[in-house]
Amino acid sequence: MYQSKIAGLGSYVPENVVTNDDLSEIMDTNDAWIQERTGIKERRHIEKGDGNTTAVMGVKAAKIALERAEISKDDVDLIVFATLSPDYYFPGCGVQVQEMMDIHTCPALDVRNQCSGFIYAISVADQFIKTGMYKNILVIGSENHSGGLDFTDRGRSVSVIFGDGAGAAVLTRSNHIGQGILSTHLHSEGKHAKELSLEGPSTLHWVPEIIAENPQGDDIPYYPYMNGQFVFKNAIQRFSEVIMEGLKANGLEVKDIDMLIPHQANLRISQFIQQKLKLGDDKVYNNIQKYGNTTAASIPIALTEAWEEGKVKDGDIVVLAAFGSGFTWASAIIEW
Numbered sequence: 097m098y099q100s101k102i103a104g105l106g107s108y109v110p111e112n113v114v115t116n117d118d119l120s121e122i123m124d125t126n127d128a129w130i131q132e133r134t135g136i137k138e139r140r141h142i143e144k145g146d147g148n149t150t151a152v153m154g155v156k157a158a159k160i161a162l163e164r165a166e167i168s169k170d171d172v173d174l175i176v177f178a179t180l181s182p183d184y185y186f187p188g189c190g191v192q193v194q195e196m197m198d199i200h201t202c203p204a205l206d207v208r209n210q211c212s213g214f215i216y217a218i219s220v221a222d223q224f225i226k227t228g229m230y231k232n233i234l235v236i237g238s239e240n241h242s243g244g245l246d247f248t249d250r251g252r253s254v255s256v257i258f259g260d261g262a263g264a265a266v267l268t269r270s271n272h273i274g275q276g277i278l279s280t281h282l283h284s285e286g287k288h289a290k291e292l293s294l295e296g297p298s299t300l301h302w303v304p305e306i307i308a309e310n311p312q313g314d315d316i317p318y319y320p321y322m323n324g325q326f327v328f329k330n331a332i333q334r335f336s337e338v339i340m341e342g343l344k345a346n347g348l349e350v351k352d353i354d355m356l357i358p359h360q361a362n363l364r365i366s367q368f369i370q371q372k373l374k375l376g377d378d379k380v381y382n383n384i385q386k387y388g389n390t391t392a393a394s395i396p397i398a399l400t401e402a403w404e405e406g407k408v409k410d411g412d413i414v415v416l417a418a419f420g421s422g423f424t425w426a427s428a429i430i431e432w
């Protein structure tokens with residue numbers, strides 16, 4: 097049995113900064129409401145003509161991660177791409193990355209687990225490395241939210257939260273047993289699928305059909321729906337549960353955590369978990385203030401920044417945790 101470790105990290109966000117004040121010019125919202133409810137000050141949006149897409153941003157992050165891992169693209173054995181905002185309905189972004197980076201015919205797969213997508217993708221990669229089937233795996237989380245949100249007053253409770261960006265990690269076989277990904281823990285609860293969802297365009301909600309049924313453009317199901325308070329309640333419960341499950345599986349306790357990187361759903365959710373677990377400010381990393389919620393990209397962007405700032409060091413116990421649409425939730429326990 098082998099063990100995997102993260103050998104390189106990279107991230108990319110578009111240059112275009114959109115502040116809360118910028119949003120208040122196009123919809124009925126304000127900086128105070130957004131900061132009080134979510135902690136978000138600004139986010140990045142792809143700008144028309146800047147060339148960015150979900151796959152393109154993923155490639156930018158992946159190139160940095162591969163360079164830092166000192167692994168050639170020719171040695172990548174598998175690409176795992178997590179997103180809820182793919183460039184195409186099909187095929188997935190994984191094969192687009194393969195084409196854009198001129199990577200040989202290794203397998204490429206997409207993971208569709210929304211905010212938990214990156215940890216699910218890490219878990220998939222970890223299993224392939226553990227069995228010895230693959231050695232180097234490129235894991236990417238990337239989202240283009242701004243292309244699919246409702247920026248009218250109707251969509252304001254959702255659209256102010258999300259931002260665009262990408263993060264990537266290169267997983268490789270660890271030479272030291274005990275160092276690397278110790279375990280991953282995945283859950284989902286499909287009965288709440290609709291509470292945070294985007295129903296169409298899909299085979300159930302096809303665009304011409306939707307337009308024919310909604311000539312006035314009301315009640316169109318191709319913008320995301322979120323039952324905010326229900327999501328909040330479930331998130332704070334599941335985040336704590338899955339962190340404790342991961343610690344217990346490794347004989348660890350909360351006091352052993354050197355750095356918790358929670359999915360950047362909402363600063364209030366992260367703060368709630370921090371208080372519940374009684375973790376100090378230096379043990380939890382948040383950057384949602386700058387980027388908003390970037391779903392599958394939020395953990396790899398935050399992990400990359402924490403590592404760049406020297407806040408994730410050799411020997412540290414690093415905990416990744418996420419909750420999101422599905423509902424899905426997950427954690428990864430890593431000895432760095």
Ligand code: ACO
Nearest residue numbers: 125126129133211252253256324325327328361362419420
């Ligand atoms: N600006 C100003 N006012 C707004 C906005 C806005 N952007 N959005 C909604 N409002 C108004 C509402 O219309 C409502 O007005 P009313 O009282 O006159 O009807 C009022 O603010 C309160 O609306 P609520 O939806 O009840 O606001 P709430 O306090 O629940 O906050 C929020 C909404 C921030 C989404 C909250 O429910 C929450 O934090 N939920 C957690 C969900 C979350 O964070 N999801 C992140 C993505 S999912 C994930 O990553 C797990």
